[in-house]
Amino acid sequence: MIIRQAYFEGRIQKGCEDKFKTYVAEQLLPLWQEFPGVLEVRVLHGTTRDEGAPTYAMVLSMKFDSQGALTKALESSVRHESREVTNGLMALFDGRIHHHIFEVAHD
Secondary structure: OEEEEEEEEEEEOOOOHHHHHHHHHHHHHHHHOOOOOOOEEEEEEOOOOOOOOOOEEEEEEEEEOOHHHHHHHHOOHHHHHHHHHHHHHHOOEEEEEEEEEEEOOOO
């Protein structure tokens, strides 16, 4: 299994927390769930962290059965559409997004 995670490092603009979460739930989550080959989509909203740790407002986690399935998803039209829709979310967020890919050791 392959997990691809997007880390939203930074902060949601003050007073926009509910709008941010609603935008993710209504505009982005349905697109992410349409990625070809995706087995699971999880959206994790940050609450607390260790002192001195970076701030992650949100983490998107997507599960695929193989690197090939992930590659197809990343090349899909729905992925390109979701990147465009993400621009609207960035208007509510001060930070950056970075992606990490993990291989599941035990499932």
